[in-house]
Amino acid sequence: GTCMCCCEPMETVALSLCGHHSVCGLCSYRLRVLLNQTQCIFCQQISESVFIADSRDFPPQGPMDHVVWDNQTKVCFETEELASRFRALTVAKCTTCEETFNTVKQLQSHTRTCHRLRYCWLCLENRKIFISEQATYDQQQFRVHLTGRDGSGLKSGHPLCKMCWRRFYDDTQLIYHMSQDHFACHVCQRRREDDDRQQVEFFQNYEQLFAHFRSEHYVCEERSCMDLRFIAFGTELELFSHMSSEH
Ligand SMILES: [Zn+2]
Ligand SMILES: [Zn+2]
Ligand SMILES: [Zn+2]
Ligand SMILES: [Zn+2]
Ligand SMILES: [Zn+2]
Ligand SMILES: [Zn+2]
Ligand SMILES: [Zn+2]
Structure with a gap:
């Protein structure tokens, strides 16, 4: 079966x-x-x-x-x-010379120094497979593995955060990182809940996000709201009703 x-x-x-x-x-x-x-x-x-x-x-x-x-x-x-x-399957054994080690760390430093081969730390941490099933790479192969540019044209590899140049295991982890460590526009994010074709942009800092609010959305520029930050709306009507209830 x-x-x-x-x-x-x-x-x-x-x-x-x-x-x-x-x-x-x-x-x-x-x-x-x-x-x-x-x-x-x-x-x-x-x-x-x-x-x-x-x-x-x-x-x-x-x-x-x-x-x-x-x-x-x-x-x-x-x-x-x-x-x-x-x-x-669970034994930390070198696939090149068959030597066995007590820990994955020892195996990693062995393959690196003796064979100039390395394991992918993202795969070691995240892929639910046994150590003996994990692949080793030389410099060139590792770059291909990370970027997914193996010539097949298929999107694979570990996605890169273009804001801080860190790589993540998969898109889920990248998106989580972006939402935790970078500024996202909440107006665009809310639109995305209704329409998943809507792109959500992330910004390095609040100043860049604010510039986006100003060019794409409606910002309340009253002093108290400027101090609070993040007070922006998707429509003029929403801003208007905010103005009349808050100011
Ligand atoms: Zn059963
Ligand atoms: Zn199976
Ligand atoms: Zn070895
Ligand atoms: Zn990997
Ligand atoms: Zn980042
Ligand atoms: Zn936006
Ligand atoms: Zn306001």
């Missing part, structure tokens, strides 16, 4: 206590180990433990005398081979 989580054909299958087995072993293991998520994604029931088996002979027939119980992750593997394959 096909995994409900990654939509790939299932090589291994995870059986939850509820009896559902619609997720592959790798997805189930990722959810448990990296996201601490133990619910069955089909029925939401918490599954204390899970059984991971080869999908070719699932459900297993005959005696299961080679199962391996992993107490830390509460996973029961059908065979020794599966257990070691899955456990290896």
Whole structure:
């Protein structure tokens, strides 16, 4: 069958206590180990433990005398081979020379100094995959990875905040950063709630935002409102009703 989580054909299958087995072993293991998520994604029931088996002979027939119980992750593997394959995913091992390390930090400095290869810190922090699945890059490849300019023309990479030149993992994090650390126009933002084609501009400082208010919207220039800042309206009528009620 096909995994409900990654939509790939299932090589291994995870059986939850509820009896559902619609997720592959790798997805189930990722959810448990990296996201601490133990619910069955089909029925939401918490599954204390899970059984991971080869999908070719699932459900297993005959005696299961080679199962391996992993107490830390509460996973029961059908065979020794599966257990070691899955456990290896979490090991900080150099993919170039196979040396293993206790921490990801040690692995990072090893690949950097011994092979001139680096991991992407944004992917390490945000991508919910195991350390052994993370890619390493040389200088050139890393630039391509960051900017997404791999020649395919597809938009990928980690978006750049053009105001402070910091990169973010994805658009969601970039937009959150912009709203927290830069000035956005609330009039444009409110319009965007009605029409998502509306662009919201962000500004480096209040002076630039104020210049935008003045050229695009209606600002109350009474002393008290100038002191408060951010008092701007989308229409002349709104400004007028503000003037008559506040001043
Ligand atoms: Zn999957
Ligand atoms: Zn279930
Ligand atoms: Zn190495
Ligand atoms: Zn990355
Ligand atoms: Zn920024
Ligand atoms: Zn605006
Ligand atoms: Zn006012």
